[in-house]
Amino acid sequence: MYDSFYNLGFEIFENVLTEEEIKFYKERLSKVYDQQIDEFGLDNLSLINEENMVRSPFLYDSSFINIFYNDFVSNLVTNILGKFAILSLQNGIVLRSNTEHHQSFFHRDLIYQNFTTSKPISINIYYCLDDYDSSNGGTTFMIGSHKKDYFINEAEQVIPRVKSGSIILFNSMVFHKAGSNTSSSDRFGINNMFTLPFIKQQVNYSNILDPTNDQKLNQILGFKSKEFFDVKDFRNYRLKRILNEQ
16 A cells, blocks of 8 residues: 555545536635735745745635545545644645746755654645646655655656646655746645644644544644643643543
């Protein structure tokens, strides 16, 4: 199971989203980005290199919860990371026509971490909302680089052709980069990164949101693995959990 993911560092799953869903999420992503421009200012976003990056869209539009919390994704996450994995981040990415992506350099999504592990500790589930290829800045992967604790220039590089509606599953430790969009159309995608709970989230969702009635969703959002304010807070949490189980 997941032979390509474990050996190459990535694997593609086609036809995950329908044409209607693709259109829906592209429209919603644009609306959330407009909200974030109003919230922070386009000039400020450009200044910090956040232009065309839609951070945590599910905090602005709950429909994006379905992107990271559905049966298909849950099975991927549980099979690879186990049942205690959490959502580290969700980012919408828009690569405009005739522009270069700001991450057009080889990097790991657990950035600056130069080590390997016997089992994955972090995975990315990336939804392609357009066809991805070399003409519109499709992702370049360095084959097998998740198995090396250092960057190797001589590693084989590949830009997979990916159909819209597909998911790219990849190890967050595989070196990869986006390219330049030389096509006449903008390119949309949604990146979701899941980690083991000892790795901090990009945004502390449990401090922003209220717990839901869905305990599995609470787990993914980090409510069951958050840091405690003090000893009393830690003990009260354990006491409440035990009392609820009785």
